[in-house]
Amino acid sequence: MSTTTPLLQISGLTKAYPGVVANDDVSFDIGAGQIHALLGENGAGKSTLVKMIYGLVKPDRGDMRLRGNAYAPVQPSDARKSGIAMVFQHFSLFDALDVAENVALGMENPPPLRDLATRIRDVSEAYGLPLDPSRLVGELSAGERQRVEIIRCLLQDPKLLIMDEPTSVLTPQEVDILFRTLRKLSEEGTAILYISHKLEEIRSLCSEATILRGGQKVATCDPREKSARALAELMVGQLLTPPERAARATGDVVLQVDGLSLKSNNPFGTSLKDINFALRAGEVLGIAGVAGNGQDELLLVLSGELASPSDRVRLLGQPVGHLGPNGRRGLGLVAAPEERLGHAAAPDMSLTENAYLSGAGRKELVKNGFIDWGKSRDFAESVIARFDVRTPGPHVVARALSGGNLQKFVIGREIEQAPAVIIVNQPTWGVDASAAATIRQALLDLAAQGAGVVVISQDLDELLEVADSFAALNEGRLSAPRPARGLTVDQIGLMMGGAHDLHAPEGADA
Amino acid sequence: MILGSIQPAVLIAALMVAATPILLAAIGELVVEKAGVLNLGVEGMMILGAVAGFIVAVQTGNPTLGFIGAAVAGGVLALLFALLTQVLMANQVASGLALTLFGLGLSALLGQSYVGISPPRTPKLDLGPLSDIPFLGRAFFSHDALVYVAIAIVIGVLWFLKYSRAGLILRAVGENHDAAHGLGYHVKRVRALAIMFGGACAGLGGAYLSLIRVPQWTEGMTAGAGWIALALVVFASWRPFRALAGAYLFGGIVVLQLNLQAAGVKIPVEYLSMSPYLITIIVLVFISSGKARGSLNAPGSLNRPFHASG
Structure with missing residues (x-):
C-alpha cells in the first residue's frame, strides 16, 4: 500500500542519557497500513525510540510529523489521542x-465497565483473540495477557500500533494467531511498528525494516529480500559464529527426579505435578515452555530453595530433596535463576561479595571461620577474565553492570565452580547476541567436560542450538524428554501446548 | 449477676463512639496503602490532629472549626511525609516512624497550656423521631455528626475504589506503579493526594478523641490507636467494610471490658485492658487467613519506592 504522505515521518531524532547516546539522528518513515520492523540488538536504542514516539521520553533534537502535521507528544495520552497505541514488552x-x-486504564475515555465488557467480547471475537473480560489478569497465561494489551489498543482504533518484542513469550501457535491478527489490521489500514530481534519473524511479516546499531540507523531495507544472516550482520556489525557442539558420549545419570510434585507458595504461581526426568553426565537437557508454566518453581526445587521429600531428587545417586542450596552446592549441583538482580545476585553488593556468596563452599573461600577476601577477589577476577565481563573491576556493585555483563558473571561464577550438574533458567534473557553466544558456548563446554546441564528457556532457537534432549513444561507438568535432533518447531509447539502423547516414537502422528 | 448492670443499648452507643477514631484513621490509611504507600505515621498524624482540633475549638469556641483544623493539621503533616517519600525518595518505613515521633513531640509542645481545659461541647445530631425509637434510637441515632461522617467516608471510599475511574487509577498505581507510569498516569501525584487524604482522616480521628470521646487534652492521649488502625488495614485485607467491622469489634471490646471492670469482674485489670487489642487481632487474623485471600488483595507496589526512569 502506498500513499503520498507517509503516516509518520521521523527526522533526526536524538536522545542522549548521561554517558550514552541512545538515539543519534535517526530518521525514517512509516506508511499507512505498513508493517515496519525496527531491528536491533539490546541496547541499540529501539526502546528509547519508541518511547519518544509514544510520548514517554522527550527527544533532545529532531522532530516527527504525523500525516504531515507536526507531532510532539508530551505524554502518552497525547499519543493515544493522535491514534498511536503501544503494546509493551x-x-x-x-x-x-x-x-x-x-x-x-489504557483508554482515554472508557465507556462504563459494563459496556466495555461487551465491546471487549466483540473485538476479541472479531480478531480471533478470545478473552473473558471478568477474569483477573493475574490468572491469565502470557499469550492471553498480550491479548489484553492488544485489545486495549484496538478499542481505540489506532492508526499506528507499536509492538515491542511481542513474540518473546508466545508459543509458535500463538505467534501464528498474532501474525494473522497483525496482517488483518494492516489490510484494514493500521500501520504497525514491529520491534524484534528475531529475524525470521521479521522476514515473514514485515515489508520494510529499519535497523539500529549503537543508537544509529544503519539501514532501511526490505527484509524479504535479504537473508537472515545478512540482516543479523547489519544488526550486530560483525560476523557471528554459532556455538560449536562436539559430538559427545553421555555418561551415568547424575541427576534423577522421580514423581516430584510441589504446591506453589505464590498465589499466581504454578504448582509442579509429577515431574520425572533423568539427566546424564555430558547431557544438555533443554526445558521449553511459555512463562508461568512452572519454570520458576522447577528451578527453585532443583536448586534447593524449596525442599521436597528427600528421595524425589537424587544427585549422583544420593537423595538430596531435603537439602538446601548450600548442601546441594557442596555435592556438586549449582544453579543460576532467571532474575539477575535480587535473586542470582545481590544488587548492592560488589562482584567479589557476590562471587563469595555462591562460591564460598566449593572454592573454599573461608579460612578459620573468616572470609578469605583475597581468595574471593581472585575468584571474582577469574570469572571476569574468563567470561569477558566488561566492568572496571570486582569492587563494582552488581547493580552497575549491564544485563548482559551481569548475566555472564552470574553464570560464569557457577561454571567456574566445576559443578557436576548446573541448572540455568533463561540464561540469555535480555542479553545481546555476542554475550548470548559466549554463555551458550560456556554451557556446551561444561557439558563436554562431563557435567549435566539443565537449560530452562523460552527461547526455542536457543534450546535447539544447545540441547541434546528436549522437554516442555505445561501447567506444571513436564513432558517426557525426547532427543532434540529431528524435532520440528511444530512438534515443539504442541509439546509446549500440553500434547503429552507426543513422546511416542516419531512417525506415530497424532 | 454482674452482667446485669450492662445495658445493651448503651453499650452499642458507646461502642460506636469508641470505634470512630480508629475507623477514621484506618479508612484513611487504607486509601494510602491502596495507592501503594505505607505510612507508619498514623499515630503522629492522629495526635497532631487531636491537639490542633482541641486548640482551634477552644480558641474559636466552635467544635466544627476544630474538626476542620484537625483535618488540615493531619493533612499538612502528611504532606511532609509525601515530600519526604515521593519527592526526596526517603524510605517510607523510616519516614513514617519519624513522623509518629515528630507528631508526638510537636503535639506535646503545642498542647502544653491546654492541659486540664474542657473543650466546647459538640452537640448531638438531632435526628428527630428516629432518636425516640426505643432501643434503636438510643443505640444508633443519638450520636454526634462525626460518627455518621465516619460511616459515610467508609461508604464513599468503597464506592470510590470500586466504581470510580479515579479509584481505578489509584488502585492501578498501588498495584503496579511501573505499568501505571507507562500508561501515562502521574504516580507521584496520585500518591501525594492519597497520603494527604489519609492524613486528614487521621487528624479527624485524633480530634474525635480530644473533643468528644475523652474530651480533654492529655499528652500522648492516642495511646496506640494509630497502630491499631494500621493493623486493622492489613487484617481487613484492604477492604473498607472489613475495616469498619474490625473497628466496631475493637470499640465493642474496649467498651465491654470497661464495663466489666466497673462491674468488678474478678479478672485482673491488665488482662481486661489488653483484651481489645488481642481479640481484634486474633479475629482479623482468622478472617484474613485461608486461600491466600489477604495476600491477593494486597497492593502489589506497597512500600516500594517509585523511580521514574526514562
Whole structure:
C-alpha cells in the first residue's frame, strides 16, 4: 500500500542519557497500513525510540510529523489521542485487576465497565483473540495477557500500533494467531511498528525494516529480500559464529527426579505435578515452555530453595530433596535463576561479595571461620577474565553492570565452580547476541567436560542450538524428554501446548 | 449477676463512639496503602490532629472549626511525609516512624497550656423521631455528626475504589506503579493526594478523641490507636467494610471490658485492658487467613519506592 504522505515521518531524532547516546539522528518513515520492523540488538536504542514516539521520553533534537502535521507528544495520552497505541514488552498490566479494568486504564475515555465488557467480547471475537473480560489478569497465561494489551489498543482504533518484542513469550501457535491478527489490521489500514530481534519473524511479516546499531540507523531495507544472516550482520556489525557442539558420549545419570510434585507458595504461581526426568553426565537437557508454566518453581526445587521429600531428587545417586542450596552446592549441583538482580545476585553488593556468596563452599573461600577476601577477589577476577565481563573491576556493585555483563558473571561464577550438574533458567534473557553466544558456548563446554546441564528457556532457537534432549513444561507438568535432533518447531509447539502423547516414537502422528 | 448492670443499648452507643477514631484513621490509611504507600505515621498524624482540633475549638469556641483544623493539621503533616517519600525518595518505613515521633513531640509542645481545659461541647445530631425509637434510637441515632461522617467516608471510599475511574487509577498505581507510569498516569501525584487524604482522616480521628470521646487534652492521649488502625488495614485485607467491622469489634471490646471492670469482674485489670487489642487481632487474623485471600488483595507496589526512569 502506498500513499503520498507517509503516516509518520521521523527526522533526526536524538536522545542522549548521561554517558550514552541512545538515539543519534535517526530518521525514517512509516506508511499507512505498513508493517515496519525496527531491528536491533539490546541496547541499540529501539526502546528509547519508541518511547519518544509514544510520548514517554522527550527527544533532545529532531522532530516527527504525523500525516504531515507536526507531532510532539508530551505524554502518552497525547499519543493515544493522535491514534498511536503501544503494546509493551514487559506487559503494562495489573495482576490484581480484571481484564475490563485493565483495558479501561489504557483508554482515554472508557465507556462504563459494563459496556466495555461487551465491546471487549466483540473485538476479541472479531480478531480471533478470545478473552473473558471478568477474569483477573493475574490468572491469565502470557499469550492471553498480550491479548489484553492488544485489545486495549484496538478499542481505540489506532492508526499506528507499536509492538515491542511481542513474540518473546508466545508459543509458535500463538505467534501464528498474532501474525494473522497483525496482517488483518494492516489490510484494514493500521500501520504497525514491529520491534524484534528475531529475524525470521521479521522476514515473514514485515515489508520494510529499519535497523539500529549503537543508537544509529544503519539501514532501511526490505527484509524479504535479504537473508537472515545478512540482516543479523547489519544488526550486530560483525560476523557471528554459532556455538560449536562436539559430538559427545553421555555418561551415568547424575541427576534423577522421580514423581516430584510441589504446591506453589505464590498465589499466581504454578504448582509442579509429577515431574520425572533423568539427566546424564555430558547431557544438555533443554526445558521449553511459555512463562508461568512452572519454570520458576522447577528451578527453585532443583536448586534447593524449596525442599521436597528427600528421595524425589537424587544427585549422583544420593537423595538430596531435603537439602538446601548450600548442601546441594557442596555435592556438586549449582544453579543460576532467571532474575539477575535480587535473586542470582545481590544488587548492592560488589562482584567479589557476590562471587563469595555462591562460591564460598566449593572454592573454599573461608579460612578459620573468616572470609578469605583475597581468595574471593581472585575468584571474582577469574570469572571476569574468563567470561569477558566488561566492568572496571570486582569492587563494582552488581547493580552497575549491564544485563548482559551481569548475566555472564552470574553464570560464569557457577561454571567456574566445576559443578557436576548446573541448572540455568533463561540464561540469555535480555542479553545481546555476542554475550548470548559466549554463555551458550560456556554451557556446551561444561557439558563436554562431563557435567549435566539443565537449560530452562523460552527461547526455542536457543534450546535447539544447545540441547541434546528436549522437554516442555505445561501447567506444571513436564513432558517426557525426547532427543532434540529431528524435532520440528511444530512438534515443539504442541509439546509446549500440553500434547503429552507426543513422546511416542516419531512417525506415530497424532 | 454482674452482667446485669450492662445495658445493651448503651453499650452499642458507646461502642460506636469508641470505634470512630480508629475507623477514621484506618479508612484513611487504607486509601494510602491502596495507592501503594505505607505510612507508619498514623499515630503522629492522629495526635497532631487531636491537639490542633482541641486548640482551634477552644480558641474559636466552635467544635466544627476544630474538626476542620484537625483535618488540615493531619493533612499538612502528611504532606511532609509525601515530600519526604515521593519527592526526596526517603524510605517510607523510616519516614513514617519519624513522623509518629515528630507528631508526638510537636503535639506535646503545642498542647502544653491546654492541659486540664474542657473543650466546647459538640452537640448531638438531632435526628428527630428516629432518636425516640426505643432501643434503636438510643443505640444508633443519638450520636454526634462525626460518627455518621465516619460511616459515610467508609461508604464513599468503597464506592470510590470500586466504581470510580479515579479509584481505578489509584488502585492501578498501588498495584503496579511501573505499568501505571507507562500508561501515562502521574504516580507521584496520585500518591501525594492519597497520603494527604489519609492524613486528614487521621487528624479527624485524633480530634474525635480530644473533643468528644475523652474530651480533654492529655499528652500522648492516642495511646496506640494509630497502630491499631494500621493493623486493622492489613487484617481487613484492604477492604473498607472489613475495616469498619474490625473497628466496631475493637470499640465493642474496649467498651465491654470497661464495663466489666466497673462491674468488678474478678479478672485482673491488665488482662481486661489488653483484651481489645488481642481479640481484634486474633479475629482479623482468622478472617484474613485461608486461600491466600489477604495476600491477593494486597497492593502489589506497597512500600516500594517509585523511580521514574526514562
